[in-house]
Amino acid sequence: MVSTDKKIDVTGDFxxxxxxxxxxxxxxxxGAVGEEWASARxxxxxxxxxxxxxxxxxEDLRQAxxxxxxxxxxxxSCPSGVRxxxxxxxxxxxxxxx
Numbered sequence: 001m002v003s004t005d006k007k008i009d010v011t012g013d014f015x016x017x018x019x020x021x022x023x024x025x026x027x028x029x030x031g032a033v034g035e036e037w038a039s040a041r042x043x044x045x046x047x048x049x050x051x052x053x054x055x056x057x058x059e060d061l062r063q064a065x066x067x068x069x070x071x072x073x074x075x076x077s078c079p080s081g082v083r084x085x086x087x088x089x090x091x092x093x094x095x096x097x098x
Contacts, residue, residue, distance in 0.1 A: 010086050010087045014047070014051075016082045017044045020079065022074075023041050023073075025077070027039050027074055028071065029069060030042075039074070043068065044082065068085075070085055070088070
């Protein structure tokens, strides 16, 4: 049986993100929605706040993290090497765990 309890440590990725916005320029969801939270940069900010324990609306978090296509265009364009896809998956997993 495969364990599903594996946690992905993405805390280092929060520190890597320099908030340059390169991810926003290539994100199809951010382009369609036109809101910061829809971009990888916005999701990194939300995930960091979530993992820090800030009180955030579960519905707002779910909406932001569910609107990721996992196309990885953000990761390919990131000059800092932030693993936005892993951050989104870690946040989703932690939300489900809680």
